Amino acid sequence: MNKFVVKNIVILSLILGVFLGVLAPIPYVGMIMLFSILLLAAPLVIVYMIMADRNYDIKSPKDSIITGALIGFCSNMTFAFCYSVLMVILAKVFHYTPNFFLTAMLTNSPIWLILVFIIFLGVLCATTNSFSGFATYYIINFIRDMYEKHYSNSNIDNKDLK
Numbered sequence: 176m177n178k179f180v181v182k183n184i185v186i187l188s189l190i191l192g193v194f195l196g197v198l199a200p201i202p203y204v205g206m207i208m209l210f211s212i213l214l215l216a217a218p219l220v221i222v223y224m225i226m227a228d229r230n231y232d233i234k235s236p237k238d239s240i241i242t243g244a245l246i247g248f249c250s251n252m253t254f255a256f257c258y259s260v261l262m263v264i265l266a267k268v269f270h271y272t273p274n275f276f277l278t279a280m281l282t283n284s285p286i287w288l289i290l291v292f293i294i295f296l297g298v299l300c301a302t303t304n305s306f307s308g309f310a311t312y313y314i315i316n317f318i319r320d321m322y323e324k325h326y327s328n329s330n331i332d333n334k335d336l337k
Contacts, residue, residue, distance in 0.1 A: 192250035196257025217243035217308035243308020
């Protein structure tokens with residue numbers, strides 16, 4: 176992968192992390208956003224990159240695993256930062272706590288402990304998103320093979336009719 180593709184992947188994953196981090200403090204939406212950041216961040220960014228830029232393509236399973244891990248780690252970092260800042264603002268300014276345990280942890284724990292927890296979750300997100308990026312690679316190739324098989328058979332049938 177070249178630097179331009181890596182830069183685009185990082186920027187898109189950071190935007191996704193901010194978007195999901197801003198929506199996470201909503202009471203019943205938070206679990207869906209956490210599930211999305213854990214498993215669906217890599218497929219969302221990979222499919223968006225393929226759909227938006229026709230030149231972008233994952234050429235090997237190794238590329239899909241590295242891309243998924245990069246997306247998972249970067250999106251988790253921005254997700255955790257946005258979520259933490261919003262939870263502290265909601266707790267201190269508005270006296271609102273959608274999740275009491277996390278709010279108490281964020282407001283009362285030392286910064287180094289929160290950073291260790293965020294990095295641990297970043298590694299966890301990198302691992303799960305590398306697997307989902309790997310699965311996305313095989314699903315996209317399966318769909319491409321089915322598409323090529325379908326249209327190669329229809330071209331043969333059209334030549335026979337002439």
